[in-house]
Amino acid sequence: MTTSFAVSVSSSLFEAHVNFFTPGTALPDVAEILAIEQLPGSRWARLSRIQVRHTDGGEESYFVKVSLGHHGREALKGEFEATSAIHAVTPDFCPQPIAWGSLRGDPDAHFYLCRYYEFSGKLPEPGPFCERLARLHKSHTSANGKFGFHCTTYNGDMPQDNIWFDTWEAFFANGLQHVLDVREERAGSDATLDSLLPALFENVIPRLLRPMESNGRRVQPCLVHGDLWFGNAAVVHGTGEPVVFDPAGFYAHNEYELGNWRPERNRFTRGGYFEAYHNHIHRTEPQEDYDDRNALYALRFNLHAATLFPDRDEFLQMAVDEIRRLVEKYPDGYTGEE
Structure with a gap:
């Protein structure tokens, strides 16, 4: 490809x-x-x-x-x-x-x-930026009630698999496997990564995502930007209005968006962006899984970076380290008791 x-x-x-x-x-x-x-x-x-x-x-x-x-x-x-x-x-x-x-x-x-908009070069202030982002996420505009998008969207030059799924767990697993396939095609296989993937898909993903869609709970498909790092957010010069651009969007769990904020390189770890966002949308239940869900979403974004920049080993290593931590923490997978 x-x-x-x-x-x-x-x-x-x-x-x-x-x-x-x-x-x-x-x-x-x-x-x-x-x-x-x-x-x-x-x-x-x-x-x-x-x-x-x-x-x-x-x-x-x-x-x-x-x-x-x-x-x-x-x-x-x-x-x-x-x-x-x-x-x-x-x-x-x-x-x-x-x-x-x-x-x-x-x-x-x-x-x-x-x-064309002239930008100020500043990162948007957390308050107004997160209010608009939360308003986007609250829209629940997936016409068919499913997760996905009606066409392929690209993260950089990497096509994403946006085929529709009824559950967030199934959509996320399919999309992550697609990213892994493209990364391997461009950079070759990695023995350490390959050894961890069965447990990631069989144990970690069901353990962290299935409880949100069990026991009467349901994840609402929300429109996400899909690549919301500081380079795709700006302040309009003269008005101070926060805007986003260059999306890689689809309908997802709203917290997926915040996975791209976890890596410090993307600059949303500072200044209270997580807190400002959750002033408008509470953490999804079960809240005790929140940080590890965020880590799971973040490792996909690190795999995006490893795919876009296959000559930079640090991105793959970040993903591998997080996968190893999660695999060790959740050896039993989903048991239905979470």
Whole structure:
């Protein structure tokens, strides 16, 4: 599975954007492109800010992401669909997506378009940020009541398996196995990891996730951003409003979102973000399992990092260390008595 879809520097970049903004396309009221600025920040796509003048004389800036190939197309489709779902529930929490598709004249190059926002460079304050995140999670907008999503979404250049499942345990186990398969395909097998996986799937996952869906309890499928680290959250310059972007979303247990906050590299371990979030949504019962559930979710995000950056051994080691701890703590698995 080759999933690299980074866009190389091309002398036709300006021409591609000019064609993109011609009449009959995503923004038919553009009279003139004033400037194109290449932006940093992605290994998987070319990012640009495009300033235009509309036919009514007004000026506006747009954010455009361009990727190549089948996986590039699917990644941008997934970003558009996930952002659209977030925007439909919490329109003040993400940029409104405008369009996605293929560049005219180059069917192998694909785009995602939304309005451009100037960010302050600060991490959002816990209070207003977590209020909006909790509002998103409380929406319970899974139309079929299941866990998953109607299309593939990508974490970086890694496709996620979002096939629908009736239970959170089944969805999580299937998605985690998919991540492990992609990691092994890119980096090769790891004997220590492989030795721990049977106990992880047979004992730990049922022990930590099944009690939430037993004895009359039920996990509500919530729309999650799916890749909520500090690089995908920002403060809008001038307004101070917190926003999120670049989602890898699906319908999940709401606490899955917080698994990405556990690794200190993602910067949400400081400043009271967990506490601010749980001011709005209480910890799921049984609460005594909360920290180990968070650790279970976090190890998936560490495996994401190990898949995206297979040359950096520390990410895999973090996951292995956590799996070993959980396997040793829960040797008996789920007994129905938790």
